[in-house]
Amino acid sequence: MIMIAGPCAVETATDTYKIAEELSKYDKQIILRGGCWKPRTKPDSFQGLGEVGVDILVAAYELYELRGCCLEVMDKKHLDYIINHYPEKNIILQIGSRNMQNFELLKLVSSYSKEYGNTVLLKRGFGNTINEMCGARDYLQHDNVILCERGIRTLSEASRFTLDLSAVPVLQQKTGCRVIVDPSHAAGEKSLVPGLARAGIAAGADGLEIEVKSASAKCPRKCDEAQALPMDEFYILAHLCEDIDKLLKK
Numbered sequence: 001m002i003m004i005a006g007p008c009a010v011e012t013a014t015d016t017y018k019i020a021e022e023l024s025k026y027d028k029q030i031i032l033r034g035g036c037w038k039p040r041t042k043p044d045s046f047q048g049l050g051e052v053g054v055d056i057l058v059a060a061y062e063l064y065e066l067r068g069c070c071l072e073v074m075d076k077k078h079l080d081y082i083i084n085h086y087p088e089k090n091i092i093l094q095i096g097s098r099n100m101q102n103f104e105l106l107k108l109v110s111s112y113s114k115e116y117g118n119t120v121l122l123k124r125g126f127g128n129t130i131n132e133m134c135g136a137r138d139y140l141q142h143d144n145v146i147l148c149e150r151g152i153r154t155l156s157e158a159s160r161f162t163l164d165l166s167a168v169p170v171l172q173q174k175t176g177c178r179v180i181v182d183p184s185h186a187a188g189e190k191s192l193v194p195g196l197a198r199a200g201i202a203a204g205a206d207g208l209e210i211e212v213k214s215a216s217a218k219c220p221r222k223c224d225e226a227q228a229l230p231m232d233e234f235y236i237l238a239h240l241c242e243d244i245d246k247l248l249k250k
């Protein structure tokens with residue numbers, strides 16, 4: 001099972017190291033996520049630490065011997081920084097929901113990941129169909145692509161977005177790619193995250209991307225605080241999801 005976990009955004013070195021340490025105590029196979037360039041709705045919201053954030057994220061995953069890290073890229077400058085500074089590291093290049101149909105970005109990420117071997121995590125646009133996602137996947141002309149269902153806009157106001165679980169088997173069948181579920185952005189609220197995560201694995205997802213915060217965190221996070229799962233709750237959830245996954249593979 002692929003497990004990508006970490007803060008919404010890299011905020012400080014201390015906080016990121018703490019989260020990496022806590023995740024590593026659970027399982028060193030976890031991939032540490034953390035946005036460094038954040039696509040925020042409003043310009044006065046925290047925009048991420050940029051290049052410094054990448055340095056922190058890579059150092060944190062290495063120090064605690066996690067499997068790798070994952071961050072969103074939106075621009076050629078971001079790709080150049082990652083490739084020039086960390087050509088040998090295990091860095092998953094995430095294409096966010098808001099950029100699923102940014103075709104020039106898709107072409108750029110495709111050529112970088114082909115040349116340097118990075119895995120690409122393509123998230124579904126929250127207003128996009130499965131066919132549009134398949135088209136976006138086709139722009140990434142190599143095999144190392146993971147798709148992510150993260151919720152779409154519907155009439156429901158019960159959660160931030162509506163997790164479209166049928167996307168999991170449909171995308172697996174149509175693309176042959178591994179498909180993971182992001183319950184955090186779908187839920188928008190931490191009490192809803194465990195149920196959606198468990199349902200995602202039960203639907204056959206190949207893994208999860210979950211936003212977490214340290215057990216000892218005191219300040220609210222600058223980004224997506226409401227959906228950040230406290231670490232003790234993450235441990236319980238990760239265990240349960242592994243059990244469900246094992247049961248399905250029996």
Ligand code: PEP
Nearest residue numbers: 035096097098123150185
């Ligand atoms: C994220 O994973 O950091 C993120 C912004 O998610 P999405 O693109 O799905 O909104």
Ligand code: MN
Nearest residue numbers: 008211223224
């Ligand atoms: Mn987030």
